[in-house]
Amino acid sequence: xxxxxxxTLPHRRMEAWKWTDVRRELGDEHVSGFxxxxxxxxxxxxxxxxxxxxxxxxxxxxxALAARFVDKCTIISVPENYKxxxxxxxxxxxxxxxxxxxxxxxxxxxxxxxxxxxxxPSFINLEFVFExxxxxxxxxxxxxxxxxxxxxxxxxxxxxWADVSITQHALSFGGGLARFETRIASLGENLKAEINGxxxxxxxxxxxxxxxxxxxxxxxxxxxxxxxxVTDKARGVFQGKFHVRRPAQHTDAEMRHDAIMLSDTCEIRxxxxxxxxxxxxxxxxxxxxxALDESALFYMRSRGIPLKQSRALLTQAFVSQAFENMxxxxxFTKQVSNWLEQNA
Numbered sequence: 630x631x632x633x634x635x636x637t638l639p640h641r642r643m644e645a646w647k648w649t650d651v652r653r654e655l656g657d658e659h660v661s662g663f664x665x666x667x668x669x670x671x672x673x674x675x676x677x678x679x680x681x682x683x684x685x686x687x688x689x690x691x692x693a694l695a696a697r698f699v700d701k702c703t704i705i706s707v708p709e710n711y712k713x714x715x716x717x718x719x720x721x722x723x724x725x726x727x728x729x730x731x732x733x734x735x736x737x738x739x740x741x742x743x744x745x746x747x748x749x750p751s752f753i754n755l756e757f758v759f760e761x762x763x764x765x766x767x768x769x770x771x772x773x774x775x776x777x778x779x780x781x782x783x784x785x786x787x788x789x790w791a792d793v794s795i796t797q798h799a800l801s802f803g804g805g806l807a808r809f810e811t812r813i814a815s816l817g818e819n820l821k822a823e824i825n826g827x828x829x830x831x832x833x834x835x836x837x838x839x840x841x842x843x844x845x846x847x848x849x850x851x852x853x854x855x856x857x858x859v860t861d862k863a864r865g866v867f868q869g870k871f872h873v874r875r876p877a878q879h880t881d882a883e884m885r886h887d888a889i890m891l892s893d894t895c896e897i898r899x900x901x902x903x904x905x906x907x908x909x910x911x912x913x914x915x916x917x918x919x920a921l922d923e924s925a926l927f928y929m930r931s932r933g934i935p936l937k938q939s940r941a942l943l944t945q946a947f948v949s950q951a952f953e954n955m956x957x958x959x960x961f962t963k964q965v966s967n968w969l970e971q972n973a
Contacts, residue, residue, distance in 0.1 A: 634663075634697070639690045646690075648866045648898045649837040654780055654806040655752070662724020662752040664698055669727055669755075671703065674715035677739075678706045684728055691754050691782050695726040702728035702756075709734040709762075716740035716770075721755060721783075722747065728756040731767075738766040745771065750778035750805070757785040761793045763817065769797040770955075772964070775804030777832060784810045791817030791846070798952055799826035800961050802968060803834030803863065810839040815877070820849040827856040827951040829965065830863035830895070831972050837866035844877040851881070856951045857888030858944055859895040860972055870902040873910055880910040887917045889947060891940075891973070941966075941973035 638655065639646035655663070673679055682704050686696035705717065717739060719729070724747075733739060747753070761767060767787070775781055781804055787795060799809055811824060828836040838855050857865040867886040888897045901914035921943050929939040948965050952958040 634694070637690065637694050645839070645868070649806060649808045649835070651780065651782065651806065660752045660780070661750060665725035666699055667721065667723045667725030667727040667753060667755070669729065670720040670722070671705070672718045673705065674713045674717070676708065676711060676713070677717065680704045680706070682730070687756065687758070687786060689784060691784060692756055695728060695754055695756060699726050699728055702730055705729065705731045707731065707733045707737045707739050709736055711737040711739070716742045718742045718744070720744045721753060724751045724753060726754045728758070730758040731760065733759065733761045733765045733767065735762040736764040737762075740768040741770070743769070743771045745773040745775065745781060745783065747776045747779045747804075750776055751780070753779070753781040755781075755783040757783070759785065759787040761787065761789045763790045764792045766794040767796070769795070771797070771799035771809065772961070773799070773801040773807065773809065775807060777805055777834060779804040780806045782808050785812065787811065787813045789813065789815050789817060789820050792819045793817065793821070795820070795822040795824070797824045798955050798961070799838065800964060801826070801828045801836045801838070803828060803830040803836040806835045808837040808839060812840070813842045815842070815844045815846050815849055818846040818848045820844070820846070820851070822849075822851045823954065824851070824853040825855065825951045825954070827948050827965070828865055829858045829948070829968050830865055831861050833862045835864045835866075837868070839866070839868040841870050841872065842882070843872045843874070844880055844882070845874045846876060847878045847880070849877060849880045849882065851883070853884040854951055855886045856948050857886070857897060858891065858948060859888065859897055860891035862894045864896040865898070867899045867901070869914070870904065871912055871914070873903070873905040873907050873912060875906045877907050878909045880907060880912060882910070882912045884914040885916070887947070889944060890918065890920055937973060941969040944969055944973050
């Protein structure tokens, strides 16, 4: 790999990337997809337009890298007051860099279903930009299961005006190195956001769920919950930050990360943060990392439930809390159950 490109990659000496060292993961080896353009498969309901435009990079390390190879981005335009029961489906199964911009007009409501999956070692660098006008509503569902040697970085920038509602649920089974980052900028009052997720990791898989919520207008209501289950030598990372600026009075925001370690060799790194400059807010964060409750396991085994099944039932109840407010969580529940049958 060209050293000039390698030097642009995020590394552990950058605070926001200290537990997800992309430079070290890629090293100087040839990586499939590093210099390619990714073309996601996009299916949209009737009434939504898909066009191309000149790519304008955002000031992030991975966006600067993408700018070396990407000259066009995909624009998905949702008209004013649009509503549909059908979702926009985006399958990202190929190598390379891609940028997708959603322009969601006033009063529009959309569901975006993202499938991130590879069957061979790959490199994928994705950038999503969501521009939500007044009264818009975004529901985002993310499913991720990569090859054990795949590197995937997915960054979503969500810019909101007044009276916007955001619901996001993400389920990840990791990869060689995976990072799903959500960055929300509140530019109008009355933002309502529910940002939930879960990661279930085995072998030497890695998943980083990072969020940065920048609140610059009053009356925001934010709830965030991330659950993690890690075993073998896998590594889970959670980084979350609420940045409450002076104008963002009457903010009500809560953040939680809770994780279970199923082996003595796995790793979990967590850093929840609050940076508050407003004086009339209610903000809280919490983080717990531990093992399964031995007393609950003993109780279930005393009732004749085998140890493996007991562990799976307790773990599934723990993870399912992240998706209890999801309108249709049957597919996510099935994927979690299948993973636990093999690994709990």
